[in-house]
Amino acid sequence: MTEAVQALGINPDGHYVDATFGRGGHSRLILAQLSRKGRLTVFDKDPEAVRVARELAASDGRFSIRHEGFSHLGELGAASADGVLMDLGVSSPQIDDPERGFSFRHDGPLDMRMDTTRGQSVAQWLEMAEVSTLSEVIRDYGEERFAQSIAKAIDRRRQERGPLRTTGELAEVVAGAVKTREPGKDPATRTFQAFRIFINAELEELQQALEASLHVLRPGGKLVVISFHSLEDRMVKQFMARHSRAVVDRRVPFAEPAPMALAGLRRVMPSDDEVKANPRSRSAVMRVAERTEAPA
Incomplete structure (x- = not known):
């Protein structure tokens, strides 16, 4: 957590964005380094995270919260931010709360929505989803080689005993x-990951947020992204690589290449001490890039 904030290279008078507030661990570290002129804007879809953030905002005028996903990042002003931090995936409080339905380790409602005030739960979606759609989602978002077998098992369970309602029921079918x-x-790890990513449109939102970061970052501003599985990390890696190259317009071969928008700085893996303190960090990858040119 500290390494991610350090990677932002905090300017005390700057404006920073915590695109995934969670329970505010990163945000509090950023605020501790900001002067009275500094500002922090945070995004989160989770109503409980928003409640915590609003309590913090009530006592700190440098801080503002937006109850929406970070795909709305582009609504901030052009070149308005000195750094953007994205800590992807589901937070520990969400995993540990059985009522949220993110974990197969605790039986609870099969929900998995990041924002429980809107949208369709996994249970509602599973009632109507075709076997082909189930298989595709499990394969593409969970990278699960038994996707077809799991999809068929879910369909058999629906026909024989009715809709799946709890995390325990889904985990049992997958096993x-x-x-x-x-x-x-x-056995349920990849399927739960797939359904969570799908129901929250996480990859689509991430792509929008990455593109928006080019709009909001000032030259020299840092983009710091922490991902926890290969689909996210691959998307971040490819985005940073694509924008870290000068672009040649093949239609005008003698024209000067368009300057690169980012300079990819480094990839950081969790230290042994961090993994020991927080076992969930063992799969984390942090990538850091710097904005090189003013947004168009």
């Missing part, structure tokens, strides 16, 4: 369909 799994990994 019966998965033939083998890596040691120490629950």
